[in-house]
Amino acid sequence: QQQVRQSPQSLTVWEGETAILNCSYEDSTFDYFPWYHQFPGESPALLIAIRPVSNKKEDGRFTIFFNKREKKFSLHIADSQPGDSATYFCAASPYNQGKLIFGQGTKLSIKP
Amino acid sequence: DPKIIQKPKYLVAVTGSEKILICEQYLGHNAMYWYRQSAKKPLEFMFSYSYQKLMDNQTASSRFQPQSSKKNHLDLQITALKPDDSATYFCASSPGTSQDTQYFGPGTRLLVL
Numbered sequence: 306q307q308q309v310r311q312s313p314q315s316l317t318v319w320e321g322e323t324a325i326l327n328c329s330y331e332d333s334t335f336d337y338f339p340w341y342h343q344f345p346g347e348s349p350a351l352l353i354a355i356r357p358v359s360n361k362k363e364d365g366r367f368t369i370f371f372n373k374r375e376k377k378f379s380l381h382i383a384d385s386q387p388g389d390s391a392t393y394f395c396a397a398s399p400y401n402q403g404k405l406i407f408g409q410g411t412k413l414s415i416k417p
Numbered sequence: 418d419p420k421i422i423q424k425p426k427y428l429v430a431v432t433g434s435e436k437i438l439i440c441e442q443y444l445g446h447n448a449m450y451w452y453r454q455s456a457k458k459p460l461e462f463m464f465s466y467s468y469q470k471l472m473d474n475q476t477a478s479s480r481f482q483p484q485s486s487k488k489n490h491l492d493l494q495i496t497a498l499k500p501d502d503s504a505t506y507f508c509a510s511s512p513g514t515s516q517d518t519q520y521f522g523p524g525t526r527l528l529v530l
Contacts, residue, residue: 337516348507348521349460356516394460403448403514404473407460 307332309397311408319416324382326411328395331376335397339405340369340380342391349394353380385415420444421522423508428527430498437484438493438525440508448472448514449491451483454524455504466491467514498529 311328318324328338339354355362355369355378362369366385371378382389392412396405424439442449451463465472469485482494495502505524511517 339518348524350521351518354518392459396460398516401515402473403450403465403467403511403516403519404462404475405450405452405460405519406462410459 307335307399307406309395309406309408311395311411313411314409315412315414317414317416318385320385320387322385324385324389324413324415326380326382326393326395326413327377328379328397328408329375329377330397332397332399333376334399335406336400337398338369338371338378339396339398340367341394341396341407343394343410344391352393382413387415387417389413390415419523421508421510421520423506423522423525425525426523428525430527430529432498432500432529434498435494435496436498436527438495438506438508438527440491440493440522442489442508442510442520442522444510444520445489446510446512446520447488448511448517449485449489450509450511450519451491451493452507452509452521453504454507460507463493464491465514472514495527500529503527503529 340352341349343349366383368381395408421442448467464483484492507524508522509519511519
């Protein structure tokens, strides 16, 4: 089934803490997993992405952990900043296709 | 300068009418997409085009028809509008369809009364 499940629906963490957002999938044809963020009134923008050949991808404070066996992947935001407050979407794309299947989104709030 | 232009930014329509949402990209990309975002379904894939050819259609209703007159254009015609069609429609593009980064336009917010 081409569906991506995302949790939690909303998350509040204190500034400086690590925020953890989780996603899971069932379709084995998925082989590209990006995370997008969206600020109010704006369009989604790519944050970081991973392919199953790796189980970890880092970009500054943002890290994706990928577990192919369990079909789960997560986004860790280290040293959270108030400017990170946004809605985060995980997504997955089937092999050799461009379409992105998005999760339901996590509204992240960082308390100063 | 904006690289992906969507027009109009806001659109109010009456039930049963027809509207065309415009999308132009100036990134030199070969693939273009339409997504829809509403309170019920946050980000939903609708169509993908590559070199002006339809690659994938996830929209059950034939009321939604993409139109590509030029390589960098992908408009969306919606007929017989319903209140449930109210959403923000995002156009996106990528260099190719092999899971390249997709860049989203600013969106057209459609309200059907």
